[in-house]
Amino acid sequence: MASVTVTDLVKVYGRDIAVRGINFEIPDKSLVVFVGPSGCGKSTTLRMIAGLESISHGELRLDGQLVNNVPSRDRGVAMVFQSYALYPHMSVRQNLEFSLKLEKLPRSEIEARVSHAVSVLQIGDYLDRKPSQLSGGQRQRVAMGRAICREPKVFLFDEPLSNLDAKLRNHMRAEIKRLQRRLQVTTIYVTHDQIEAMTLADIIVVMRNGIIEQTGSPLEVFERPANKFVAGFIGSPQMNFFDGTVEIADGTRYFTNPHMRVPIDDERFGDGLAQGKAITAGFRPEDIVPHGHGVEPKSAVEVRTKVDITEMLGNETLLFSALGDREFISRMQQPRMIDPGETMAFDFNVERMHLFDVETGSSIRAA
Numbered sequence: 256m257a258s259v260t261v262t263d264l265v266k267v268y269g270r271d272i273a274v275r276g277i278n279f280e281i282p283d284k285s286l287v288v289f290v291g292p293s294g295c296g297k298s299t300t301l302r303m304i305a306g307l308e309s310i311s312h313g314e315l316r317l318d319g320q321l322v323n324n325v326p327s328r329d330r331g332v333a334m335v336f337q338s339y340a341l342y343p344h345m346s347v348r349q350n351l352e353f354s355l356k357l358e359k360l361p362r363s364e365i366e367a368r369v370s371h372a373v374s375v376l377q378i379g380d381y382l383d384r385k386p387s388q389l390s391g392g393q394r395q396r397v398a399m400g401r402a403i404c405r406e407p408k409v410f411l412f413d414e415p416l417s418n419l420d421a422k423l424r425n426h427m428r429a430e431i432k433r434l435q436r437r438l439q440v441t442t443i444y445v446t447h448d449q450i451e452a453m454t455l456a457d458i459i460v461v462m463r464n465g466i467i468e469q470t471g472s473p474l475e476v477f478e479r480p481a482n483k484f485v486a487g488f489i490g491s492p493q494m495n496f497f498d499g500t501v502e503i504a505d506g507t508r509y510f511t512n513p514h515m516r517v518p519i520d521d522e523r524f525g526d527g528l529a530q531g532k533a534i535t536a537g538f539r540p541e542d543i544v545p546h547g548h549g550v551e552p553k554s555a556v557e558v559r560t561k562v563d564i565t566e567m568l569g570n571e572t573l574l575f576s577a578l579g580d581r582e583f584i585s586r587m588q589q590p591r592m593i594d595p596g597e598t599m600a601f602d603f604n605v606e607r608m609h610l611f612d613v614e615t616g617s618s619i620r621a622a
């Protein structure tokens with residue numbers, strides 16, 4: 256069992272900086288998901304923790320012990336890759352036993368660990384097969400089995416499910432979560448898929464361009480995004496953004512642009528917003544309710560515009576519209592057929608509005 260602490264961690268490749276001095280502390284037994292767009296430094300961070308990449312600057316501690324210069328095999332971590340990385344010429348059983356034999360563990364110990372992993376992952380039926388004789392999901396199970404056999408202090412997963420089809424991915428995702436709960440091993444999981452991050456994580460770490468944009472529970476990063484990037488990255492379809500300015504009239508602040516005028520609640524956003532300041536408002540698709548086709552918000556601003564396209568998903572329909580040149584997506588919970596080009600009224604949920612500083616991108620909040 257182990258906590259993972261990283262201080263000012265940097266990775267430099269020649270003239271490129273892949274990780275720009277990040278800090279985090281992962282509590283023992285937790286499941287932390289690193290999420291962010293391609294190239295933001297997720298794999299690099301994981302590989303430094305695994306000891307597969309050297310650390311350029313900063314400190315890595317496992318259970319408080321500095322391990323920057325400890326070789327990978329002595330760190331007590333086990334990594335599972337997207338590509339499975341199984342030995343193709345070995346049977347499943349041999350794949351599971353391989354690193355344990357390298358460690359020169361007694362035969363009885365090897366057998367006990369392998370049979371434990373086999374029963375946890377239910378891979379007993381194909382122990383004598385080669386990886387090429389397995390499906391993608393079965394291979395991924397074997398790869399996880401191999402990690403479990405090593406009884407690591409920390410599991411590291413790098414996009415382990417991205418080669419699987421959507422249904423199997425959902426299934427394996429739930430399995431990984433159950434496994435982690437059961438084995439109680441500190442786990443770091445990397446993905447670029449924000450839905451995977453939201454559903455798996457105890458704690459989400461959102462990265463971009465080699466830095467951490469926000470760390471928090473799935474609910475925190477969804478409800479209280481630190482900035483416009485996180486707000487747009489977490490949530491699907493993504494949050495809609497509208498540009499505008501602050502208007503103060505009769506002591507009340509408003510977010511205004513040519514299409515809407517939304518009161519700003521000083522309790523949520525503070526009373527520091529000056530008249531004329533450029534701000535961005537954000538509304539998630541579920542917070543723009545086609546009038547009469549969902550739960551009416553307690554406090555709403557109505558905007559009328561055309562529906563350009565609809566996407567029927569069965570349990571709901573996504574409506575694509577625009578205000579000026581700004582496109583937005585809304586969610587219709589009580590579907591009916593919509594004619595393309597039909598004009599509808601949309602209730603923008605005032606209590607669910609987010610505001611961002613145009614210059615910094617930071618979320619605006621009361622102090």
Ligand SMILES: Nc1ncnc2c1ncn2[C@@H]1O[C@H](COP(=O)(O)OP(=O)(O)OP(=O)(O)O)[C@@H](O)[C@H]1O
Nearest residue numbers: 268271272273292293294295296297298299300447
């Ligand atoms: N061995 C390397 N040499 C030089 N640059 C590298 C090397 N490995 C990664 N990089 C660069 O470091 C940055 C971060 O890469 P990394 O693989 O960590 O991204 P990632 O977040 O895992 O992305 P993805 O979601 O695509 O896997 C990228 O700009 C990448 O080009």
Ligand SMILES: [Mg+2]
Nearest residue numbers: 297298299413
């Ligand atoms: Mg990667």
